[in-house]
Amino acid sequence: MDKQKKYAISYIRFSSIGQQQGSSTARQTQMREDWLSQNLDYELLEGFEDLGVSAYRGRHLEQGELGELLEFVKSRKLPIGSVVLVESIDRIGRMENLTLINLISNIVEFIDILTLEDGIRYSKQSLNKDPSQLYILVGKIQMAGNYSDNLSRRIGASWDRRQVIAKAGGAIKVKTPFYLDTENNLNEKAPVMRRMIDLYLEGHGDRRIAATIKDEFDIAFRESTIKRGFQNKALYGTWTVKGQDYPNVFEPLITEEEYWTLQAIVKDRSRVTKNRTGHLLSGLVVCRHCGYKYSVSRNKNARTAFICSGSKVMKIGCHNRKAIPEAVLMFIFEMTKYKPYNRILQKQIDDEVNSDLLVVNAQIEDIDSKIAKLQKLALLTDDIESLADQINELKARRSELNESKSNQADRRSRASKLYFDGNITEALQIVGYQIMGGDDKVFECEGMRFSYDGYKRIGKSTTVYIVNDQELVYTVKDGVYKFDMPDVFIPEIPYNN
Known part of the structure; x- marks a missing residue:
């Protein structure tokens, strides 16, 4: 950093994302550029923005970029005369008076503040030596606080009035989901929401639902918003505000019983890792060292294997990098599956x-x-x-x-329904089935212990794996593999490579 130069740091903030579509960002940016064009001895060093972040309770200081700005100026010895450019004092904050004064004091301890709307420059020296400037600053802080307090009171009073009307069974004006019109009745898009619910109840995930809706109705939905829509009580006609429910405010799309059934299923399905690979053991094999699940590794030139996914995540850096053949884990599953199957079926x-x-x-x-x-x-x-x-x-x-x-x-549990619907992996997860392994190639499952000690090949289609000091013969023929072990009968299993 050139100590002979003077630097400017800009800070832009507005409270509502809706303002981004308006003139707030453009206005604040233009004011900054106009000032820099008129003060050519300054160089713009850094810009910080809190777009759509309220300054009423200081959230922009704790979670936004204003806190980063403060740390930035504290950590660098900026040349004397450097400034933070803001449109007005209320862009820095609308908190309580003493809180905002303290924040401004912290900033001017390291750098001056210049408000572009009136050209006033606040520095540690000027605020200490010029009482009139301090009075101006306090007056602006009070105006910012009063504006926020009055706005909060007006909004609160508006909500209170609407609550009284709703409690009396009257019609209210509120922001509604896409399937309701301005009169709180179902609109032409209601069948879209009904279809989304039906698809979810049929077992489809967010991605499949979004793709189906796009295909059938030519309407795009973000996957992340689909479940959120399922949780809105407006589905059965209820308006919720401040923790209070007001029934019969909207025309219902589904019954209340259907709504609560939907909530239970959403919660239940959130506990299960969706089997996206199609492999029976996907999500069932867990690393003893890092807790991550093993991922399926398929290679055209090698047989399917399982590897700890934590070893592939840089921030986890699990040392368990052993690739375990699919055949070994499938054998462990065959030896241990009957107890979890019983747990599933007993709950029907x-x-x-x-x-x-x-x-x-x-x-x-x-x-x-x-x-x-x-x-x-x-x-x-x-x-x-x-x-x-x-x-x-x-x-x-x-x-x-x-x-x-x-x-x-x-x-009866959802596990039994999943089992009979063919979703065996998810059913096993619900009843707590896991194969726990580590870099020593020792696996524990359902009270049994298995040690994988290597393999040897016999021809192109047969491999012998050593498990618990016994030879496990693995043969692939006509798309089906089977195990052969002395005194142990294992039924044939569809090959999934």
Whole structure:
């Protein structure tokens, strides 16, 4: 850094992403460029931006780039006269007065601040020696804080009014999902959302759903937003605000029971690693050292093998780089699969009972979450009586649901459905089946221990693997492989290479 030069650092911020489409960024950038063109002795050293980040509670300082700007100027000895260029003081923050004053003091300890809207330059020296400049700064800080407080009150009052109207059964104006119109009724895109739900209930993942919707309706959806749409209670006509539910605000797309069933399935499926490779053991073999799962490695010139995926991730750097032949792991699976299969089948019960339990469990979890939020809110407000009434109502409802739950027998799991639908890998994950291995090539599974000690080839189609000091003969013929071991019968298994 040239100590003979003077440097400028720019900071641009606005609160709402919607402002990015407007003139906020362009205006602040143009003001910076105009100033630099008029002050040619300055060089723009760095630019920091917090786009769509509110400065009301200082989130831009903790999570945004303003905190990075502060660390930047602290860590570098910038030449005297260098400045931070901002449109106005409220771009730095709209926090409480003392908090914002303290933040500005921290910045001017290392670099001056110049506000482009009025050309005022704030430095440590000027603020200490010129009382009038300090008064101006305090006045601007108060204006910024008052604006945020008033805006917050107006928004809060607007939400409160809408809550009163919704509670009385009246129509309200709120931002709605894509399948509702401005009058809160289902629109022409409602069949799209219905199709998305049906596809998910059929077992399709986000990627397949997005591709199908694009193909059938020519509408593009980001995969990451699909499940989020499933969690919106507007699906069954309910508006949720500040933890409070207001039923019958929107025209429902599905019933409440269908909604809670959907939530239970979303949660249940999130626990399972989707088998994307198509291999039966995908996601079932786990590294003892790093906890990562083994990935399937297929090579045209070699047989399928499994390798710890943690060894391929730089930040993990697992030392377990041993490639384990598919045949060895399939043999371990054949020797250990009967216990997990029994765990799956023992949980099979009537579909209707299981569906009821899914709904009840999802509703209880939702109530628990609401109670927790209200209890936290009680610490921050004087309206304890109103909150206590809401909490008691929720607890009473929870008691009813728990009583209903206790009267039902939970004898069927999703694991059994997956099993009978042919999704064996996911079913095994749900009942806790794992093959745990390490770089010593020793594997443990279902209370059994297997040691892989190498192999030898016999011709082109036969390999002998040494497992637990016994020879495991692996033969491939007509697309089918089979094991031969003394005194052990292993049925033929479709070859998946």
